[in-house]
Amino acid sequence: MAGDLSVELAPHYKGGLRLRNPVMAASGAIGYGTEYADLLDRDRLGAIVSPSITLRPRKGHPQPRVAEAPAGILSAIGVQNIGLRALVDEKAPMWATWSVPVLVSIAGVSPEEYGALAAGLDGMEGVAGLEVNLTPVLNEFPGSADAAYAAHVTRLVRQATTLPVLVKLSLDMGDVLQVAQAVEEAGADALTVTNAVAGMVIDIRRRRPALGGVLGGLSGPALKPLALRAVYQTAQRVSIPVVGCGGIGSAADALEFLMAGATAVQVGTAILADPQAPVRIIAGIDAFLQREGAAGIYEIIGAARH
Ligand SMILES: Cc1cc2nc3c(=O)[nH]c(=O)nc-3n(C[C@H](O)[C@H](O)[C@H](O)COP(=O)(O)O)c2cc1C
Numbered sequence: 001m002a003g004d005l006s007v008e009l010a011p012h013y014k015g016g017l018r019l020r021n022p023v024m025a026a027s028g029a030i031g032y033g034t035e036y037a038d039l040l041d042r043d044r045l046g047a048i049v050s051p052s053i054t055l056r057p058r059k060g061h062p063q064p065r066v067a068e069a070p071a072g073i074l075s076a077i078g079v080q081n082i083g084l085r086a087l088v089d090e091k092a093p094m095w096a097t098w099s100v101p102v103l104v105s106i107a108g109v110s111p112e113e114y115g116a117l118a119a120g121l122d123g124m125e126g127v128a129g130l131e132v133n134l135t136p137v138l139n140e141f142p143g144s145a146d147a148a149y150a151a152h153v154t155r156l157v158r159q160a161t162t163l164p165v166l167v168k169l170s171l172d173m174g175d176v177l178q179v180a181q182a183v184e185e186a187g188a189d190a191l192t193v194t195n196a197v198a199g200m201v202i203d204i205r206r207r208r209p210a211l212g213g214v215l216g217g218l219s220g221p222a223l224k225p226l227a228l229r230a231v232y233q234t235a236q237r238v239s240i241p242v243v244g245c246g247g248i249g250s251a252a253d254a255l256e257f258l259m260a261g262a263t264a265v266q267v268g269t270a271i272l273a274d275p276q277a278p279v280r281i282i283a284g285i286d287a288f289l290q291r292e293g294a295a296g297i298y299e300i301i302g303a304a305r306h
Pocket of ligand 1: 077218219230246267
């Protein structure tokens with residue numbers, strides 16, 4: 001018999017953002033939610049995050065976009081997406097009929113683009129919240145990595161929307177704790193820690209970078225210890241919920257993040273290999289809580305810090 005695994009992601013937001021369980025599909029992991037319809041029962045998930053969208057559609061980087069890395073993958077998608085208009089016209093009305101909440105990830109090349117995206121999605125039925133991807137084009141815009149920029153973007157988004165706002169950080173942002181604090185002060189409801197970390201693979205036969213986008217984001221198991229540490233430290237520094245992300249592929253991985261202080265977790269790369277991974281993880285968390293005789297999910301959250 002499944003216990004109550006529900007968590008609250010936006011306790012300070014007027015309507016809250018309650019998830020039926022703490023396991024989300026990370027941005028980019030299952031597209032707009034329809035692509036994996038036959039492979040994954042989406043209604044079992046806590047929430048889905050859309051791929052990052054921009055004001056205009058983007059074709060993304062040339063192929064190849066994914067390369068193998070030790071214990072993970074390196075990907076350079078280049079923020080390929082359908083753009084705000086198509087999302088509003090085609091995807092949001094479909095999501096409005098789903099029981100799983102869908103958060104829209106937004107990305108911009110300027111703070112104003114983030115603000116415009118937030119305004120365009122405000123009050124949209126089918127959109128349960130926003131996730132601000134602060135580092136979509138980090139390689140192209142290195143200046144976007146500092147706390148002042150992050151706070152400015154967060155403030156513009158906050159002013160433009162009544163939706164719950166998650167802000168997704170990256171370990172490439174220098175002092176992540178400083179950024180986290182700045183983003184909390186600027187009005188974020190929750191943080192997602194972390195995005196993929198910039199890395200590189202070289203194809204020695206071609207004597208060229210292996211990816212069309214040259215640099216890529218490292219994700220998968222290789223990222224897990226780094227992400228876990230960042231979550232542990234961030235959750236201590238801020239009072240808003242932290243969503244853990246990075247290399248989570250099993251219930252044990254997810255439990256580590258929850259015990260480090262994450263209120264929820266996101267699964268990305270593991271879904272590419274096994275679309276059922278999130279469902280397995282949810283069942284595994286539930287089984288663990290029962291085995292341990294835990295009073296509920298909140299007994300586990302932050303348990304490693306006490
Ligand atoms: C193919 C692919 C596409 C991704 N697309 C996005 C995206 O559009 N926006 C975003 O914020 N993160 C994106 N990510 C990053 C993931 O959401 C996640 O933060 C990262 O991969 C670390 O988690 P993981 O190790 O579980 O994959 C993408 C990752 C992959 C592998």
